[in-house]
Amino acid sequence: xxxxxxxxxxxxxxxxxxxxxxxxxxxxxxxxxxxxxxxxxxxxxxxxxxxxxxxxxxxxxxxxxxxxxxxxxxxxxxxxxxxxxxxxxxxxxxxxxxxxxxxxxxxxxxxxxxxxxxxxxxxxxxxxxxxxxxxxxxxxxxxxxxxxxxxxxxxxxxxxxxxxxxxxxxxxxxxxxxxxxxxxxxxxxxxxxxxxxxxxxxxxxxxxxxxxxxxxxxxxxxxxxxxxxxxxxxxxxxxxxxxxxxxxxxxxxxxxxxxxxxxxxxxxxxxxxxxxxxxxxxxxxxxxxxxxxxxxxxxxxxxxxxxxxxxxxxxxxxxxxxxxxxxxxxxxxxxxxxxxxxxxxxxxxxx
Numbered sequence: 001x002x003x004x005x006x007x008x009x010x011x012x013x014x015x016x017x018x019x020x021x022x023x024x025x026x027x028x029x030x031x032x033x034x035x036x037x038x039x040x041x042x043x044x045x046x047x048x049x050x051x052x053x054x055x056x057x058x059x060x061x062x063x064x065x066x067x068x069x070x071x072x073x074x075x076x077x078x079x080x081x082x083x084x085x086x087x088x089x090x091x092x093x094x095x096x097x098x099x100x101x102x103x104x105x106x107x108x109x110x111x112x113x114x115x116x117x118x119x120x121x122x123x124x125x126x127x128x129x130x131x132x133x134x135x136x137x138x139x140x141x142x143x144x145x146x147x148x149x150x151x152x153x154x155x156x157x158x159x160x161x162x163x164x165x166x167x168x169x170x171x172x173x174x175x176x177x178x179x180x181x182x183x184x185x186x187x188x189x190x191x192x193x194x195x196x197x198x199x200x201x202x203x204x205x206x207x208x209x210x211x212x213x214x215x216x217x218x219x220x221x222x223x224x225x226x227x228x229x230x231x232x233x234x235x236x237x238x239x240x241x242x243x244x245x246x247x248x249x250x251x252x253x254x255x256x257x258x259x260x261x262x263x264x265x266x267x268x269x270x271x272x273x274x275x276x277x278x279x280x281x282x283x284x285x286x287x288x289x290x291x292x293x294x295x296x297x298x299x300x301x302x303x304x305x306x307x308x309x310x311x312x313x314x315x316x317x318x319x320x321x322x323x324x325x326x327x328x329x330x331x332x333x334x335x336x337x338x339x340x341x342x343x344x345x346x347x348x349x350x351x
Contacts, residue, residue: 304328
C-alpha cells in the first residue's frame with residue numbers, strides 16, 4: 001500500500017522525468033521539492049513504489065523512471081485536468097472558425113492540436129455509417145464533363161469530376177440535368193448512405209433508354225462517393241513530432257508510423273476507449289495491445305482521446321498519440337478543449 005507521501009513522490013518523479021527525460025533519484029527529489037524529510041526517507045518511499053511496480057530502474061543508476069502502471073496511477077489519481085488559458089481558447093476559436101467545410105475543419109483541428117501538444121494529432125471523421133443524404137448536385141462543366149456533389153447531414157461535402165467523353169454522342173441538356181437533380185434528391189434525400197447505395201443501383205431504370213448511359217455513369221460515380229463516405233477514417237497531423245521524441249522508443253519509430261498510416265488499429269482503439277468524467281480517455285503503453293495483430297507497435301505510446309459530436313447525432317473521437325513520457329495534464333486539457341469547441345462549431349454549422 002503506497003502512502004500519501006509515496007504518491008506525491010510518484011507525482012514528482014513523473015513530472016521531473018517528463019520534463020528532463022533523465023531518471024530521477026532521491027537526492028534530486030530532496031533538492032528540488034519541499035518534502036521536509038531526508039533523502040533516506042525518500043529512498044524508502046521509492047523502494048515501496050518500485051515494489052508496487054510504479055517505478056523502475058532503467059539501468060544500474062540510482063534514478064528511477066515511471067512504468068506504464070505508474071503513469072496510470074498518475075493519470076487516474078494525481079492529474080488535474082486544468083482549463084486552457086483565455087488566450088489559448090481564443091486562438092482555438094479564431095483558427096477553427098476560419099474553416100470552410102468539414103474536411104477543412106478536421107485538417108485545422110489536427111494541426112492545431114499537434115501544435116498545442118507537440119504530439120501526433122488524430123481526428124476521426126464522424127460515423128458516416130449513420131449519415132444521411134442532405135443534398136445532391138449535378139453540375140455541367142463542359143460538353144462532356146460533370147461534377148457530382150454529395151452533401152451529408154454530418155457536414156461532409158464530397159465532389160467528383162466525371163468525364164463522359166467515352167460514352168459516344170453525349171448531349172448534356174439542362175432539361176436532363178434538371179431531371180437528374182430532381183430525381184436524385186427526391187429518391188435519396190434523407191436516406192442513409194447504406195440505403196442510398198442500394199437505390200443508386202436501380203436508378204437508371206427510371207430514365208428513358210436514350211439517357212441510360214449518362215445516368216448509369218452518374219449513378220456509378222455517386223455510388224463510389226457513398227461508399228467512400230461510409231468508411232471510418234482518420235485525419236493526422238504532426239508525425240514529425242515522433243521523430244523529435246525518437247529517443248523515448250527502445251527501437252525504431254517506423255512501426256508506430258506504420259500503425260498510424262494503416263489506421264485500422266487506431267480506429268479500433270478509439271472505439272474501445274471509454275471517455276471518463278473529465279471528458280478524456282487515456283490508454284497507456286501495453287494497454288494499447290489487443291487491437292490488432294501488430295498492436296505491439298503502440299506498446300511504447302500513449303493515446304489520449306475525447307469525443308465530439310457532429311450534426312445528425314454522430315459521434316467521433318479526436319486525440320493525440322505520443323511516447324508514454326508526455327505531459328499528460330496539459331495534453332488532456334488541450335484534447336478536451338478542442339473536442340468541446342469542435343462539437344460547438346459543427347453544431348452551429350448544422351443549425
